Amino acid sequence: MTCSAENRQGCGVAAGDEAEVEVTLDTAPRVPCSRKRWHALSVEGAKKPWTRQRRVADAVAELAGGVGRRPIVTGA
Template sequence: MKFTTEMLQTGNNTGIPVPEEVVEGLGGGRRAAVTVVVNGYTYRSTLASMGGRVLIPFSADRREETGIGGGDPIEVELTLDTAPRTVEPPADLAAALAAAPGAAEAFRALSPSRQKAYVTSVEGAKAQATRERRIAKAVTELTAG
């Protein structure tokens, strides 16, 4: 499904408004997983209802990578994304999860977005000590039940 719109920005948050006819045409519902192509930039996301409209999040990282900002005209193509959503933890996080009883299973039971949050936190650490603290925190949270 292709359409043209403007990038919506409210404060620091940006998103792609999706017309209702596009949501209906996709057939996946208002929380469907989608592959998004915006001005030639491709990523995976999920439709979200916010303030009575359907939006696709467009993060600050994506704005920086693409140069697209609020109010910019955009061409969008959406397709249902039926591929499994998997997140691979970095080796050190995976090893720590495997070493703690139940941690790896708890990690796999999380939604892909929650798994990604743990991975992003670990990978975003600049210092090795910070990375190790974040890994330890993740293991503690996952084994706490």
């Protein structure tokens, strides 16, 4: 396992030293880059201030609620 010089110094070990470490699995949910980009482009693409404001509110609500991207609706 590699470790940065800053982390080694903080732990008081040198390169090549053996150390016992405890690793914890981080299972926190993450927002994929593509989803972040989709929300950003949606907001940037708004021409009118109230549309931008609505899209920001929609993005915040979706991200806070864990809701995925809205499905694309094609002709009906």
